[in-house]
Amino acid sequence: MSKATLSSTEISDLPVADPLLYALASRDSDVVTLVRDALAADRASLAFHAIVTADPVPQVAFHEGLIRLHDDAGRVIPAAHFMGLVEDSVIGREIDCVSLTLALRHLRRNPGLRLSINLSARSVADGTWRRILDDGLRDRAQLGERLIFEISETSAMMLPDVMIRFMAEMQPKGVAFALDGFGAGMTAFRHLKDFLFDLVKVDKSFVRGIDQNPDNQVLAEALITVAHHFEMFAIADGVETEEEAAFLRSIGVDCLQGYLYGVPRFTF
Numbered sequence: 537m538s539k540a541t542l543s544s545t546e547i548s549d550l551p552v553a554d555p556l557l558y559a560l561a562s563r564d565s566d567v568v569t570l571v572r573d574a575l576a577a578d579r580a581s582l583a584f585h586a587i588v589t590a591d592p593v594p595q596v597a598f599h600e601g602l603i604r605l606h607d608d609a610g611r612v613i614p615a616a617h618f619m620g621l622v623e624d625s626v627i628g629r630e631i632d633c634v635s636l637t638l639a640l641r642h643l644r645r646n647p648g649l650r651l652s653i654n655l656s657a658r659s660v661a662d663g664t665w666r667r668i669l670d671d672g673l674r675d676r677a678q679l680g681e682r683l684i685f686e687i688s689e690t691s692a693m694m695l696p697d698v699m700i701r702f703m704a705e706m707q708p709k710g711v712a713f714a715l716d717g718f719g720a721g722m723t724a725f726r727h728l729k730d731f732l733f734d735l736v737k738v739d740k741s742f743v744r745g746i747d748q749n750p751d752n753q754v755l756a757e758a759l760i761t762v763a764h765h766f767e768m769f770a771i772a773d774g775v776e777t778e779e780e781a782a783f784l785r786s787i788g789v790d791c792l793q794g795y796l797y798g799v800p801r802f803t804f
Contacts, residue, residue: 740774
């Protein structure tokens with residue numbers, strides 16, 4: 537399903553107008569203050585974006601849980617406006633804590649759900665975040681077997697030793713790891729063997745228009761080949777057309793994610 541064929545409900549979920557502009561127009565505040573207020577008032581939720589198999593009839597493999605913060609009128613504060621400002625700060629750690637808390641809650645309530653969430657390497661050493669994780673992994677529902685942490689290349693290489701130890705600690709508990717933005721960041725191929733990634737998400741820049749772009753075709757196929765060599769599943773991120781999906785299937789991608797398969801939703 538392409539954007540052109542989205543239902544009226546799905547269209548309403550798209551960011552047609554920037555809700556932050558409304559929020560800023562209605563109160564004397566800045567972005568960081570809006571974020572602080574939303575966290576203090578527990579105005580946070582997860583939006584779920586499906587990752588599907590590359591089969592002829594795609595099936596949902598798992599969902600990515602995307603953190604959403606809301607202003608006092610209930611409007612979503614676009615993450616693009618604040619994540620770059622707060623991701624390396626105390627607020628960024630608090631957002632990771634909230635995201636993990638929400639993810640564990642959804643996994644506990646929905647036994648059939650498999651969920652990935654984004655994680656900054658700095659949060660691994662945060663005491664509050666680790667307590668939330670350790671408490672969740674002690675749950676009898678064995679939540680770790682349905683939890684995936686997505687880590688960007690930049691974050692993975694920021695604290696590689698810390699991340700490698702954390703992965704080794706989590707592996708026996710069933711937690712999986714996905715390398716986000718594969719091919720666009722700092723992770724040299726020689727480092728992949730040191731990490732314990734189970735999946736890679738090929739960066740959107742290689743997926744966009746791949747059916748008509750010979751350079752992207754060569755690069756994406758190389759990235760998928762490298763992933764398979766290291767026994768990792770390869771996910772193509774940012775798939776928007778049937779033509780892109782068909783080409784990605786032809787070069788062996790395992791899973792697909794993008795607006796072709798729907799927009800992030802607050803239900804799954």
